[in-house]
Amino acid sequence: SSPLNFIVRKLAHLTEFGILAVLVWRALEPMRLAYAGAWLFATMYAVTDEWHQSFEPGRTATPKDVAIDSCGALLALIGVFLYMRWKKKEHDPAKRDVS
Template structure:
């Protein structure tokens, strides 16, 4: 393994640990993020006229965007280690499945097939963008 690949592997392992630890922390449940958003949007910005529906929608968007990006980053890192788009996506998707399974054992958390699909979609999107960037660089060279 080349020296550069060792750093990509280390980065991948660290990122997987970050995902694992975030799954364990009670601060990242839907209720906690909704309370934090409520505090920031309504109390800090004096937007008292904002309804609960807005907070719920914002909470949903932030949480799903974090799923999408977390597993997209993981897929990119896996690609840098493996050099294969397919295997990088497969490992990211399998890790998403195990992460949701792990989450099902955490108090206040629940597993969701939808989240696995969002995670897999994030991996696919990031890998597709990686492919496009690599293709563009090859054409420019």
């Protein structure tokens, strides 16, 4: 396995778990703890995914992979949070500079 293959696979996991977290956040969005719930769901899914992998021949389960998946979820949710904050500020006339 080449270093490039390793990097591509890890980036794929970051992306996949980021998408999962955003979709779960969207489902929970009106709730007060939607961000935390989405991150927790994605992280727990990563744990169960690694646990399942431990039973597959030729596959290994590592806490490092859970951390990578969890970071993907966190980064995506931070992106959503910042975007939603920017969007709210853009559309709130009281917060716009009207000079």
